[in-house]
Amino acid sequence: MRNQIEFIVHGKYGLFTDPVTKIGGEKFTYQIPTYQALKGIVESIYWKPTLIWYIDEIRVMNAIQTEMKGVRPTKYHDASNELAYYTYLRNPSYQVRAYFEFNENREDLAYDRNEHKHHNIAKRSVKRGGRRDIFLGSRDCQGYVEACEFGSGTSDYDRYGEISFGPMFHGFNYPDETGRNELEARIWVPTMKDGFIKFKRPEECPIIRPVKKQEQKQFILGENLKSVEEEYLEMFPEEVER
Template sequence: MSSIKPKNSIEFLLTGRNALFTDPITRIGGEKTSYHLPTYEALKGVCKSIYWKPSIIWVVDKVRIINPIRTQTKGMKPIRYHKDGNDLAYYTYLHDVAYQVQAHFEWNLHRPELEADRIDGKHYSIAKRMVDKGGRQDIFLGTRECQGYVEPCEFGSGKGAYDDIDELGYGLMFHSFAYPDETGLDELHSRFWHAVMRFGVIELPKPTDDLQADARNGMPNRFVRAMSAKTFELESNVEPVSQTEASL
């Protein structure tokens, strides 16, 4: 394996005691059961917690399952927002998870107002330092109550629980959200895909800003609701990097 890495790519080990990766439709209430695999959106959220600026878009390339897939069911008391008191529900979490993740960032071309922030090397250097520090913000594994931790690693190193299994199919799963600032549309869409794990590694398809092309390539999507992208301006409502770095 070549030691030369692209200057926009990071690799990290993601671990946690529990994880809950679900289809957003099931988050309304009642029982919740985790997918056996982390979703693209959840891993992208971890990358954004490590380091994010509106001028970049994180793309998750692949994830490797290190620990055996185990589940743990817990009795929970979710808040009833329509009336006082609590309900009793059972949530099925993944237990004792560990993943190796490889991801890279690309310029967000739907943010022309931030073109001056597309500086080669700057974002990569900061992202690498943030991986070493365990992330800029708290890491969550699908939901707030599932705390996660990141540290640097070399993707493919060590022994994984599924290295000797040639293929496992998981059917149709939620993939990610298509946000307005990444597609140029004033709409929010959800994407889906057919997940397959080969020798412990899941190659994650890269979403594009063309939803029709994604659908033709095996990634169907569904309209969720109308949504507009937030507008950013450099040195205005985005904290300067020099000021952020000085506080670390």
């Protein structure tokens, strides 16, 4: 792809919560990151409402290991807290390949569809480690991004064979991206082969369920949307002198 980026993201812990475990208050992580979590990482590297990022493929670099930790989350009904046990991934590391397409549902942002410009900013943002803080699922799991060549190096799952992880959450369909005034959830069944996981595009997911009615978010230049030039100079202040 002409507009793809490649990077490795890693951290001490990761928590890609299985939504079924949220009900009891003690979260348990999926064995692999969800499409939506990876998309959030890419959007923390660089994002504009003009773009839609797609996760093409990941490579699991470190062995999948979990660790249970005692935490004290705040209760929903008051300000007190109670002991709960969360199960995290330990030392997660993933090579990621992603690409963007322009959001055809945002005709109001058609003036900003400059592929060359956005691609160059995205590649430079990867080299800088991202524009915003990176999290591996949960906000208490700090992540770090570095540029890499996808497929390089060795993985703990080289020549490991094929593994199926069963049905799991893929991501959300947001009104801004679908053009429909409804929030939807997607389910799929991922398979890893020798450490590589190829992600389905959102429209290819076999199960899509409505969540709630939701209006498209409005982006207004000068209010809640900055120009590309303003974004660029915030990220690379040394360019001001040029």
